[in-house]
Structure formats: structure tokens, C-alpha cells
Amino acid sequence: MSGSLGRAAAAAATALLRWGRGVGGGLRGPGVRAAGSGGSGSSEHLDALVKKDKVVVFLKGTPEQPQCGFSNAVVQILRLHGVRDYAAYNVLDDPQLRQAPSWPSSEQNHQMVALSQEARHLGIKDYSNWPTIPQVYLNGEFVGGCDILLQMHQNGDLVEELKKLGIRSALLDEAKDQDSK
Amino acid sequence: MFQFKGHQPMLSGQLVLRLFSMASRICMSRGSAGSGVIGPVEAAIRTKLEQALNPEVLELRNESGGHAVPPGSETHFRVAVVSSRFEGLSPLQRHRLVHAALSEELAGPVHALAIQARTPAQWKENPQLDTSPPCLGGSKKSRN
Numbered sequence: 155m156s157g158s159l160g161r162a163a164a165a166a167a168t169a170l171l172r173w174g175r176g177v178g179g180g181l182r183g184p185g186v187r188a189a190g191s192g193g194s195g196s197s198e199h200l201d202a203l204v205k206k207d208k209v210v211v212f213l214k215g216t217p218e219q220p221q222c223g224f225s226n227a228v229v230q231i232l233r234l235h236g237v238r239d240y241a242a243y244n245v246l247d248d249p250q251l252r253q254a255p256s257w258p259s260s261e262q263n264h265q266m267v268a269l270s271q272e273a274r275h276l277g278i279k280d281y282s283n284w285p286t287i288p289q290v291y292l293n294g295e296f297v298g299g300c301d302i303l304l305q306m307h308q309n310g311d312l313v314e315e316l317k318k319l320g321i322r323s324a325l326l327d328e329a330k331d332q333d334s335k
Numbered sequence: 336m337f338q339f340k341g342h343q344p345m346l347s348g349q350l351v352l353r354l355f356s357m358a359s360r361i362c363m364s365r366g367s368a369g370s371g372v373i374g375p376v377e378a379a380i381r382t383k384l385e386q387a388l389n390p391e392v393l394e395l396r397n398e399s400g401g402h403a404v405p406p407g408s409e410t411h412f413r414v415a416v417v418s419s420r421f422e423g424l425s426p427l428q429r430h431r432l433v434h435a436a437l438s439e440e441l442a443g444p445v446h447a448l449a450i451q452a453r454t455p456a457q458w459k460e461n462p463q464l465d466t467s468p469p470c471l472g473g474s475k476k477s478r479n
Contacts, residue, residue, distance in 0.1 A: 221474065222472075223469050284434070298426060299430070301430070301449055301450050301451065
């Protein structure tokens with residue numbers, strides 16, 4: 155299974171690179187935007203972010219390197235549907251967090267987590283009125299987290315919602331190929 | 336295993352679900368946080384959901400053992416709530432009801448809450464608490 159996963163992941167990554175858009179180079183692939191440290195947390199700033207792109211997700215980590223299983227699930231579902239151009243904001247990528255010292259004992263771990271939780275989430279939890287990450291926005295509208303996206307994927311709603319945005323899900327083409335055999 | 340039809344550029348839908356089902360094996364092989372002991376956070380979650388939603392079924396699992404937190408933690412949970420109060424509500428509305436009942440826990444110790452919010456009819460079709468995807472390290476994962 156790891157072999158097939160590797161091939162699929164590699165093919166998906168190649169597709170992303172070929173798409174060509176992006177902000178600077180570096181570790182972030184095309185389609186992945188930096189939220190910017192200035193004004194982070196203000197609702198106008200977040201309002202602009204979620205409306206700037208048709209598909210906007212807030213993750214722990216990046217699509218190339220998710221740092222949370224639930225965030226990864228969102229990335230995989232979008233990949234499955236062939237959604238290549240979307241904005242992904244890494245809530246862990248906070249300047250204050252980067253300057254924090256390395257994780258010491260487990261007790262201080264909890265303190266660090268408590269302190270940084272407020273700082274690190276770009277205010278997106280307050281903005282969405284949603285307590286967890288990942289978060290998914292379609293067409294500027296909050297859709298839910300990983301559970302809801304998975305549900306939409308399983309019951310066909312996601313294909314429909316993408317269609318409304320002018321995005322044709324890759325699964326439709328897969329189904330077509332299978333029908334024609 | 337699922338079948339491969341030649342070169343498949345996209346991950347199949349089955350693969351996504353297998354990413355989820357792998358987790359249950361991983362989670363169970365590590366000692367789960369508390370090994371069956373119900374902590375205060377878990378007890379509070381159960382009580383509050385019972386009061387708020389009068390559920391027919393309430394399945395709650397502490398999944399903290401599968402994540403990068405100390406043993407005995409009560410930080411990551413999965414819950415399946417079956418309630419007729421969900422009738423006519425969108426998934427988003429249902430989840431918000433659950434969040435509202437647990438606002439204190441979510442503002443406090445609980446970092447992750449996976450929710451299945453079903454009506455009784457929906458639950459009958461598939462009476463099963465899903466499993467969560469494997470932890471990828473969270474903020475403690477070192478980055479190059």
C-alpha cells in the first residue's frame with residue numbers, strides 16, 4: 155500500500171507544481187498562501203482571506219506537510235476531488251510561536267500550549283465561531299471541519315458544492331471512465 | 336485490498352477511508368490514555384451532552400492516547416450523538432449544538448473533538464463510532 159500511496163502522492167505533488175501559481179517559492183507549494191502576520195486576528199483581515207479564494211482551508215501544517223491527522227484528512231479529500239488551487243493557511247505558522255523556546259518538560263508543555271493557543275490561531279476560531287482546526291470555507295462561507303467535509307465527500311454534496319463554484323470534481327471524471335469501460 | 340486499474344493518479348475514495356481505519360489499529364496498540372478509566376473531562380462531556388441533547392445513543396471515546404500528549408490526558412475525543420433534536424438541522428447546525436454544550440471544555444482542556452451527529456434514523460443505518468485519522472505530531476512535530 156505504501157508503494158501506491160507514494161505514486162499517488164508524487165503524482166498529486168507534480169500536478170501541484172505544474173499548476174504554477176504561488177507566493178514566493180520555498181516550502182510552500184503553489185496555491186498555499188501566507189496569511190501574513192500583520193493584522194492577523196482582525197475580522198476584516200480574515201473576512202478578506204476567506205473571500206479571496208473559492209476554497210480556503212485553515213490547517214495545522216501545510217498540504218505538503220500536514221501536522222495533524224484531521225488537517226491531513228481535509229487535504230486528502232481535496233486532492234481526491236482534484237482541487238488543486240486552494241488557499242491553505244497554517245495556524246501553526248505564527249511568528250510568536252516560532253520565537254518560543256523549545257519544548258521542555260511536560261508540565262511546561264501544557265503551559266506553552268495554553269499560552270500559544272491564543273496567539274497562534276490567527277483569531278480564526280473567534281471569527282468562525284468554531285473551536286477547532288481544520289476549518290473549511292467554500293465561496294467565503296464557513297462549511298465546517300474535517301467531519302463535515304468527510305460527510306459531504308461521502309454523500310456527494312462536495313461534488314455539488316464544487317460544481318457551484320465552477321470546479322469540476324475529478325471524481326466525476328473517474329466515474330465517467332469507469333462507465334465507459 | 337482495493338483494485339488498481341493501471342496508473343491511478345488520484346487517491347481512491349477507499350484509500351481515504353483506509354487512512355481513517357488504520358488509525359484504530361494504531362490507537363488501540365498504544366495504551367489509550369487512562370486505559371478505560373473515565374476522567375473528569377470525559378465525565379463532564381457525557382453529562383453535558385446528555386443534558387443538552389437528550390440522546391438516544393451517546394458513544395464517547397477518549398482518543399488522547401493516539402496523540403502527542405502525556406499519558407492520562409483528556410485532550411482528544413470522538414463522540415457519536417444520536418438525538419431527535421438533530422432532525423431538520425444541517426450538519427453545521429448540529430455540530431454547533433454540540434460545541435455549545437461543551438463550550439467550557441473546548442475553551443479549556445479539549446483540543447480536538449470529532450463529532451458524529453445523527454438522527455435516530457440515520458444511526459440505525461450505520462450504528463458505528465468512526466475512527467480518527469492517525470496523529471501527525473501536531474505542533475510538537477519538528478520541522479526542517
